[in-house]
Amino acid sequence: MGRMRRLLLPFILFLAGLGSGCAVNQTAISGFNLISVEDEKQLGAKFALEIEKQYTVVNDPELQGYVDRLGKRLLAGAREVEFDYTFKAVKDDSVNAFAIPGGHIYVNTGLIKTAQNETELAGVMAHEINHAVARHGTRQLTQQYGYALLLQLVLGDNPSLVAQLAASMFGKAGFMAYSRGMETQADYLGVETMYRTGYNPEGMLTFFEKLDSMHKESPGGLTQFFSSHPLTGERIQRVKEEIAKLPPRSYQFSGDNSEFRKIQGRLR
Numbered sequence: 001m002g003r004m005r006r007l008l009l010p011f012i013l014f015l016a017g018l019g020s021g022c023a024v025n026q027t028a029i030s031g032f033n034l035i036s037v038e039d040e041k042q043l044g045a046k047f048a049l050e051i052e053k054q055y056t057v058v059n060d061p062e063l064q065g066y067v068d069r070l071g072k073r074l075l076a077g078a079r080e081v082e083f084d085y086t087f088k089a090v091k092d093d094s095v096n097a098f099a100i101p102g103g104h105i106y107v108n109t110g111l112i113k114t115a116q117n118e119t120e121l122a123g124v125m126a127h128e129i130n131h132a133v134a135r136h137g138t139r140q141l142t143q144q145y146g147y148a149l150l151l152q153l154v155l156g157d158n159p160s161l162v163a164q165l166a167a168s169m170f171g172k173a174g175f176m177a178y179s180r181g182m183e184t185q186a187d188y189l190g191v192e193t194m195y196r197t198g199y200n201p202e203g204m205l206t207f208f209e210k211l212d213s214m215h216k217e218s219p220g221g222l223t224q225f226f227s228s229h230p231l232t233g234e235r236i237q238r239v240k241e242e243i244a245k246l247p248p249r250s251y252q253f254s255g256d257n258s259e260f261r262k263i264q265g266r267l268r
């Protein structure tokens, strides 16, 4: 199988090249991906080790337990859970969260401090979870660096290359730019995940609107979030329209913010 796979590769790459740049269908997550789920798990594990050297994972079991519970709760509303998801808070004041391949989600303390309530935090996390569910990371990396390099990272023993790529993509000064189609899809699926889980998706909207006005007031303050997730008026409008289409329901997790307040208090 290994040899066959390798022999077929140039041909597959050729085909992929023909189709690259194709639009993301926001309602379907099973798009074409050269990296297998197993390979992505391995790549994700390597990246995670590296990321946790570059960031400080907050040493507070109560905070980590909270972020993990919130993440796992949201996973129940996701379409597909192929990875062993991990959710960790990292010490960083910029308002951001990020997903690396293989379902490892990181939430900056700056995001937890800035969110108004648990639902707003859930909104950003639902967005990130769906970058992982739809496997945007490996798709984007394949487009940017090519399949051969990614496979080399998975199979090879090249820690410095892993470190370099992890830093340039997901590190503090990193720049992981998803396509506009991927951002739209993560929003779309994120709203759906919130709705199914029992969080009011309006929380995503109110947080995006807040970020948008913060960005207008001081454009330099949110660089990281905006570089990896360009927040356009059109994006906000789409989220609004999607929410308007949802049948009314009661959101059992959007009422109680006592735990969120407690966690926020620990960070201040």
Ligand SMILES: [Zn+2]
Binding pocket: 127, 131, 178, 183, 186, 228, 229
């Ligand atoms: Zn995004």
